[in-house]
Amino acid sequence: MTEDAKPARLLAGELWWKAGIVYQVYPRSFQDTNGDGVGDLKGVTARLDYLAWLGVDAVWLSPVYRSPMADYGYDVSDYCDIDPLFGTLADFDALVAEAHRRRLRVIMDFVPNHTSQDHPWFREARASRDNPKRDWYIWRDPGPDGGPPNNWISNFGGPAWTLDPATGQYYYHAFLREQPDLNWRNPQVRTAMMDVLRFWLDRGVDGFRVDVIWHLMKDEGLRDNPVNPDYVAGEPEINSLVQLHSADQPEVMQVIAEMRAVLEEYDARVLIGEIYLPLERLVAYYGVDLSGAHLPFNFQLIQTPWHAPALARLIEEYEAALPEGGWPNWVLGNHDQPRIAARVGDAQARVAAVLLLTLRGTPTLYYGDEIGLGRVPIPPERVRDPWEHNEPGRGRDPERTPMQWQPGPQAGFSTVEPWLPLDPQAQTCNVEVLRDEPGSILTLHRRLIALRREHAALSVGDYRPVSVDGDVLVYERRHADETIRVALNFGHGDCKVDADIAVAQPEGAREGWEVLLSSAGGRRGERPLDGHFALAGDEALVLIRRAAAAQG
Ligand code: TEU
Ligand code: CA
Numbered sequence: 001m002t003e004d005a006k007p008a009r010l011l012a013g014e015l016w017w018k019a020g021i022v023y024q025v026y027p028r029s030f031q032d033t034n035g036d037g038v039g040d041l042k043g044v045t046a047r048l049d050y051l052a053w054l055g056v057d058a059v060w061l062s063p064v065y066r067s068p069m070a071d072y073g074y075d076v077s078d079y080c081d082i083d084p085l086f087g088t089l090a091d092f093d094a095l096v097a098e099a100h101r102r103r104l105r106v107i108m109d110f111v112p113n114h115t116s117q118d119h120p121w122f123r124e125a126r127a128s129r130d131n132p133k134r135d136w137y138i139w140r141d142p143g144p145d146g147g148p149p150n151n152w153i154s155n156f157g158g159p160a161w162t163l164d165p166a167t168g169q170y171y172y173h174a175f176l177r178e179q180p181d182l183n184w185r186n187p188q189v190r191t192a193m194m195d196v197l198r199f200w201l202d203r204g205v206d207g208f209r210v211d212v213i214w215h216l217m218k219d220e221g222l223r224d225n226p227v228n229p230d231y232v233a234g235e236p237e238i239n240s241l242v243q244l245h246s247a248d249q250p251e252v253m254q255v256i257a258e259m260r261a262v263l264e265e266y267d268a269r270v271l272i273g274e275i276y277l278p279l280e281r282l283v284a285y286y287g288v289d290l291s292g293a294h295l296p297f298n299f300q301l302i303q304t305p306w307h308a309p310a311l312a313r314l315i316e317e318y319e320a321a322l323p324e325g326g327w328p329n330w331v332l333g334n335h336d337q338p339r340i341a342a343r344v345g346d347a348q349a350r351v352a353a354v355l356l357l358t359l360r361g362t363p364t365l366y367y368g369d370e371i372g373l374g375r376v377p378i379p380p381e382r383v384r385d386p387w388e389h390n391e392p393g394r395g396r397d398p399e400r401t402p403m404q405w406q407p408g409p410q411a412g413f414s415t416v417e418p419w420l421p422l423d424p425q426a427q428t429c430n431v432e433v434l435r436d437e438p439g440s441i442l443t444l445h446r447r448l449i450a451l452r453r454e455h456a457a458l459s460v461g462d463y464r465p466v467s468v469d470g471d472v473l474v475y476e477r478r479h480a481d482e483t484i485r486v487a488l489n490f491g492h493g494d495c496k497v498d499a500d501i502a503v504a505q506p507e508g509a510r511e512g513w514e515v516l517l518s519s520a521g522g523r524r525g526e527r528p529l530d531g532h533f534a535l536a537g538d539e540a541l542v543l544i545r546r547a548a549a550a551q552g
Pocket of ligand 1 (some may be wrong): 071074075175212335336
């Protein structure tokens with residue numbers, strides 16, 4: 001793959017994260033290099049040529065800090081070290097250096113809401129009520145009945161409070177009991193965590209994706225959350241209460257502005273926030289005068305029904321909700337969500353790729369989606385995610401399985417049985433097989449990425465809705481005198497797209513649309529027939545407006 005590797009652009013200033021594409025790596029599942037069945041940092045480094053070949057601009061690594069792995073790394077016991085499972089700090093430095101050599105940026109996951117219960121801070125905090133670190137976490141006396149101090153529920157089901165019998169108080173944990181929440185109202189916590197950011201920024205990381213950033217501040221009085229009248233049985237238990245007081249408090253904006261200020265001490269670093277909130281609250285995380293997250297992660301594509309009208313409305317509402325100067329972003333999948341191919345099917349996954357990579361805003365691509373990984377079946381004895389044990393059916397293992405690189409044993413991921421099973425179709429669904437197939441979903445991704453790089457209209461251009469007609473959504477992207485039109489068929493039936501040019505044309509000038517890319521492969525250079533383009537079921541077209549003279 002090396003001979004083919006094209007270095008990604010190294011864009012000046014903030015343009016790298018605006019025009020660029022982020023690729024999420026779940027390090028446990030990318031590449032194992034030491035035969036323990038778990039991916040590691042050397043493995044990520046070994047696969048950087050692939051990422052450069054694919055054409056992405058930045059790699060976001062899910063947590064690689066020291067951790068007892070109760071929540072697979074989202075329970076950190078040392079923010080300034082690498083877990084031995086993943087390697088060493090030297091391996092990390094090598095990864096950053098090798099990435100930068102290929103003009104790839106490295107974004108770290110930052111997990112500030114909670115630590116592991118094994119973090120020395122928590123060990124100290126729980127040692128006694130008057131320990132200086134006690135207030136670094138959220139401790140309360142039992143309620144009047146001896147039970148938890150309030151009605152808050154853990155995101156993984158069950159109570160969000162655990163009693164520490166030795167000191168007779170409960171501590172709060174929004175996730176597992178092994179993940180006690182830090183008290184961000186304590187200035188010492190803030191200082192310590194800001195220093196963690198500097199530790200990694202000094203090592204050259206290009207930014208952070210901040211875990212559950214909207215959770216950092218909780219209601220000062222820890223009031224009960226109201227019951228959710230719309231709760232439907234079968235949903236995760238957390239949804240039975242409205243998270244009115246346990247998250248999304250106004251004071252969190254100050255914390256985020258502080259993080260942002262730390263990044264501003266450095267050059268062109270990016271702050272991404274993980275936020276699961278409705279649109280109108282999500283956009284608040286850009287902060288007053290854009291002092292917040294550069295990119296509050298937009299998960300709306302994951303949460304919106306896969307139909308043209310719903311998606312059209314979503315795009316319109318999101319564009320309208322953005323604050324002046326706020327840069328949009330789009331996410332189709334991550335390590336917490338069913339894979340896009342599992343959700344919409346293999347055929348629509350290709351349309352989804354066109355959507356993700358032609359919308360206005362920074363796209364985040366989840367590893368494996370580019371080869372069309374779907375829902376990998378996990379036999380009961382191989383379940384790893386603790387959420388599956390608490391609330392069966394909610395587990396996130398099916399979207400965390402190993403990357404598939406080549407035919408043969410363990411699909412090139414490892415030399416031993418991996419920590420999670422491989423897709424049964426790994427022999428055909430892998431990078432080596434798909435990269436040379438002109439019609440493969442991998443080829444489609446690579447072409448789309450190249451197209452986005454080639455055409456400023458796609459990477460930084462304006463967005464304009466054109467039409468929603470039945471299953472077909474059409475929009476336009478424009479930059480300078482370049483106009484690109486995208487037509488996506490979210491249905492399975494054949495149809496036609498109108499190829500009229502609805503723009504004023506100078507006298508005598510003739511212009512027309514021409515196909516740049518079809519999600520089905522081929523068709524490049526095709527012109528409309530009788531004023532229309534045929535659009536097959538599950539097909540998406542990217543068209544460019546060309547002057548008649550240039551049409552040959
Ligand atoms: O996820 C936060 C989170 O809220 C998710 O659990 C979300 O609620 C769920 O996927 C349903 O939409 C982050 C991490 O991404 C996740 O892996 C961690 O388990 C969690 O925080 C705790 O750190
Ligand atoms: Ca390993």
